[in-house]
Amino acid sequence: MDYRTTLIDSREGVNLTVQEAKQMADVIAPLLKQGQSPYQIITNHPELGISEKTLYNYIENGIFHEIAGITALDLRRQVSRKLPRKKAKNYKKRTDRNYLKGRTYKDYQAYLSDYPEVFITQMDTVYNDETNGPSFRHLNL
The missing domain is CATH 1.10.10 (Arc Repressor Mutant, subunit A)
Structure with a gap:
């Protein structure tokens, strides 16, 4: 060895x-x-x-x-x-907010004002990606 x-x-x-x-x-x-x-x-x-x-x-x-x-x-x-540094590294805050383009509450309100007759169903989902950590998705159907 x-x-x-x-x-x-x-x-x-x-x-x-x-x-x-x-x-x-x-x-x-x-x-x-x-x-x-x-x-x-x-x-x-x-x-x-x-x-x-x-x-x-x-x-x-x-x-x-x-x-x-x-x-x-x-x-x-x-x-x-407190989590040890080694474990705390796995849970970093996201700095890149590009994933929110078209998915903010303001975008949602604008969509509703453009299409008032749309039937709305809301669903919250949490995705866990090992490389970026957990993320929250709010889907409007």
Whole structure:
């Protein structure tokens, strides 16, 4: 194996056996159910031997889900937690607004004033394009 492959492989995945994960989950699960944060758990239980960030990663990646039923929803402040840069890159705001030409509310109103007898049905649709992120389309039929 070459150096690069070894370097990448050593930093991927979970560095736990199933038995270690079960022992950790036995400590973590009841404390999370009581409302303690991962920071409090790691501070009060140094025998776990992991950092707060590692605990968050294990919970978010579902390591303890099958063992103890721990999910990211068990974290009290999960909703307000900031996305890491790597994940935040996937959700960029669009700067190119050319896709709105002929699709604005003003265009809609102009069309209605030009063709008042048209039967109108409105439908909202969200398209998810991996390269540009989610987009909203408002269709008038």
